[in-house]
Amino acid sequence: MSVVILYGTETGNCELVADAISDVLAVDHDPSIYDMSEFAVEDLDPADFLVVVCSTYGEGELPTGAEPFAEELDSVDPDLTGLRFAVFGLGDSVYGETFNRGGEIMAEMLTKRGATQVGEHARHDNSSTVKPAKQASEWAQTLAPIIEPLTTN
Template identity: 40%
Template sequence: MKIQVLFGTESGNAEMAAEDIAASVRDGGQEVEIHDLSDFSISELQHDPVYVFICSTYGEGDLPNTALPFFADLSIVGPDLSGMRYAIFGLGDTFYTETYSQGATKLDDKLRALGAERIGEFGRYDASTWEPVGEKAVEWFSGVLTELAVH
């Protein structure tokens, strides 16, 4: 089962978390690909069994700039994503009380509205905890894998 890890990042931290998840999947002997959402077309969304989105928040609760074209394509084209399964992990900082992790929430809302099915818990990382983001992301994803095995 190939896992597609897709990241949307402004500062590079979501990319780092995505790389750590990909490395842990590879170490577990599974096939994995990693892509920047800025280089990923929505037409490729139905080819693989599971997509893992790692997405930060920027500005006033927006998606990072690099993920905006992907998000806009989803909104404009409105593809039928029923049958697509995904997991999502949002990076944020509770220092930004009102907009905390809103970027990933917007992406999650959009994917579900288009019929995709979320697997596992919505992962959230809070930079105010000062915990290493990569470790937290890998920890979260092992929970998702358990959930996937059940399905």
């Protein structure tokens, strides 16, 4: 079992968040980080634990960096039964009901194919004073007990 961190970003903030999550999870795991635009859907392994870091762009759309992965998910339509994943979304509450929609879209796409979302769906608000990497580090600490049972089998 591996921990795979995928990030989809427009401006690069998600990559920084993915690094912060990786730093926390590296204590007990050896996470791999990939840009969604460079990750093949067929490389998703239900035995792995997936962490999705995704921003929201425009009026509630996926960022440019997540679009190739999302399009490939639609075209390949893999069976992801058994895959467990957690989501850290980035957005800005000034956008109202489309706040953090990018992470929600990714979660919907994965669960539609049989994957199971676990843990808290984290939603960073760019209008807050909390830095995204700090919130991500704290959130990643809550993932360790969720991931751990898979590593002891």
